[in-house]
Every structure is written in structure tokens, then in C-alpha cells.
Amino acid sequence: MSGNERVIKEFRENNGKVGGVFEGVPLVLLTTAGRRTGRPHTTPVVRLRDGVRHLVFASNGGGPKHPEWYHNLLASPQVTMETGTDEGHVKPFATRAVVLEGEERDRLYERQCLVNPAFRDYRERTDRVIPVVALHPLDLAADSERNRMIGRQLVVHHDELRAELAEVRAAVAAARAGAAAPRPTPGLTRQLHRRCLTFCYGLQLHHTREDGSFTAFEQHFPHLAPVITRLREEHKAVEEALARLEQVLQASDEDLAGVGAELDRVLDGLEEHFAYEEAHLLPALGTPRPS
Numbered sequence: 001m002s003g004n005e006r007v008i009k010e011f012r013e014n015n016g017k018v019g020g021v022f023e024g025v026p027l028v029l030l031t032t033a034g035r036r037t038g039r040p041h042t043t044p045v046v047r048l049r050d051g052v053r054h055l056v057f058a059s060n061g062g063g064p065k066h067p068e069w070y071h072n073l074l075a076s077p078q079v080t081m082e083t084g085t086d087e088g089h090v091k092p093f094a095t096r097a098v099v100l101e102g103e104e105r106d107r108l109y110e111r112q113c114l115v116n117p118a119f120r121d122y123r124e125r126t127d128r129v130i131p132v133v134a135l136h137p138l139d140l141a142a143d144s145e146r147n148r149m150i151g152r153q154l155v156v157h158h159d160e161l162r163a164e165l166a167e168v169r170a171a172v173a174a175a176r177a178g179a180a181a182p183r184p185t186p187g188l189t190r191q192l193h194r195r196c197l198t199f200c201y202g203l204q205l206h207h208t209r210e211d212g213s214f215t216a217f218e219q220h221f222p223h224l225a226p227v228i229t230r231l232r233e234e235h236k237a238v239e240e241a242l243a244r245l246e247q248v249l250q251a252s253d254e255d256l257a258g259v260g261a262e263l264d265r266v267l268d269g270l271e272e273h274f275a276y277e278e279a280h281l282l283p284a285l286g287t288p289r290p291s
């Protein structure tokens with residue numbers, strides 16, 4: 001386990017509190033979309049509250065380069081932020097990242113230096129202007145055009161995932177046929193593995209972002225609480241199933257019978273999950289269900 005992974009684990013197990021060098025420092029976890037792989041990328045960062053916004057600083061400890069998470073959020077500003085709560089456990093929040101500029105950036109960096117003098121050292125160690133990023137939590141309060149747009153985006157993402165899912169099924173069929181042929185085609189399992197990985201990263205990212213937006217759903221649509229609980233549990237079950245599937249794909253190079261059965265179960269469950277999610281979340285957002 002890397003140092004970052006240990007901090008993340010401790011953070012999640014202790015309502016956002018971490019000992020050692022981070023003792024007493026207010027931290028949050030940011031999950032961004034890896035800009036090359038699309039894979040979710042989680043990292044702990046120092047946070048400063050500013051009204052409803054949360055400020056984070058791409059200091060990289062005063063290093064010469066911007067941290068990966070900063071490049072990632074420039075490419076895709078939808079960021080999931082995890083933070084400790086009064087309820088005693090860490091919660092994820094969907095946020096939109098905005099990079100601050102000029103006087104506002106300078107003033108808020110200065111405020112952070114007053115709170116935590118290490119940020120003065122970081123500034124002195126680097127020629128970079130250390131970026132300051134404001135994270136705006138998703139607010140579903142008003143029955144608005146924005147809510148309807150969020151609903152439409154949900155359907156667009158599900159349709160993309162459904163299309164990829166069909167391609168994964170086709171790759172399984174091709175790999176099975178290749179393996180059963182008199183002269184098996186080499187490399188089909190590897191191709192299937194690659195296809196599955198691309199699909200898994202996309203799905204993991206979709207679920208990570210949804211887990212964050214569910215916190216806003218719970219806040220604004222209390223009647224959906226049992227639905228959200230079920231959806232969160234399904235996300236966990238899917239993640240576990242994908243991890244098992246990955247193991248199977250790595251272990252059985254040419255034995256595709258086991259892969260097929262496991263994969264069919266995961267994919268069938270996913271299609272039901274998408275449908276259930278749309279059936280319950282779209283009416284709350286005021287978005288008409290696709291016919």
C-alpha cells in the first residue's frame with residue numbers, strides 16, 4: 001500500500017481525520033478523472049472553507065510541477081470531494097471546480113498562509129504561481145432547468161455505458177468463438193481484458209460521481225432515501241463484481257466459460273441498475289423519462 005493509499009484508508013475510517021504529518025490539518029479527498037485513462041484518481045489535499053465553497057491549493061509541496069489532480073480537473077472540472085461530517089462518517093459530494101484568478105486568487109492564498117504557514121514555504125520553493133481552486137458543491141434545491149439538464153446527462157451517460165456494454169458482450173462472444181475454433185486465435189482474451197478495463201474505468205468514474213451527487217439527492221429529496229441506499233449498495237456490489245472479474249480475466253488465459261458466466265451476471269445486473277436509477281431519479285429532477 002502506498003503512502004497515499006494509507007492516508008486515504010485512514011481518512012475514510014476516521015471521519016476524515018489523519019494522524020502523523022497531517023495531524024490537525026483539515027484534509028479532503030479529491031477524486032478526478034485521469035485525463036489519459038478516464039480512471040478515477042483519488043488524492044488527499046488541504047482544504048480551506050470559504051462560505052459554501054471549498055478551496056484547495058495545487059501546491060505539490062512547493063514542487064516544480066502542478067500535481068496530477070490539477071491537470072485532471074482542468075480537463076474535466078467535475079470533482080468528487082470526500083469530507084468528514086457531523087454524522088461521524090465520511091461523505092462524498094459532487095462539486096464543480098473553478099480555478100481562481102488575479103486578486104481573488106492572491107487574497108485567498110494569503111489567507112491560507114495565515115491559517116497554515118507551510119504554504120508560505122511552498123510559495124518560496126517554486127517559481128510556479130500555485131493555483132487556487134474553488135469547489136462548488138452540487139445544489140439541487142430549485143426545480144430548475146439545470147436539474148432537468150442533470151437528468152438528461154444521466155441518460156446520455158447511461159446510453160454510452162449501455163453501448164460499451166454491448167461491445168463487451170460482443171468481445172466475449174468473439175473470444176469464446178475464437179477459443180472454440182479448431183485453431184484458437186491467440187490474444188482474444190487479452191483484447192477482451194482491454195475492452196473490459198476501458199468499460200470498467202468509465203463505469204467506476206460514473207459511479208464515483210453519482211455517489212457524490214446522491215448526497216445532494218438525500219438532502220433535497222428526503223423521500224428518495226431508500227432508493228439512494230439501494231443505489232449506493234448496488235454501486236458497491238458492482239465494484240466488487242468488477243474486481244472479481246478482473247481477477248478471472250487475468251487468471252484464465254483461454255478458459256472463457258467462467259468469464260462469460262460471471263460477466264453475464266454483472267452486465268445483466270447493471271442494465272437493471274441503470275433502469276432503476278432512471279425510474280426514480282429522473283422524476284425528482286423533472287426530466288421526462290426516455291421512451
Ligand SMILES: [Fe+2]
Nearest residue numbers: 207210231277
Ligand atoms: Fe448508478
Ligand SMILES: [Fe+2]
Nearest residue numbers: 206210274277
Ligand atoms: Fe448511473
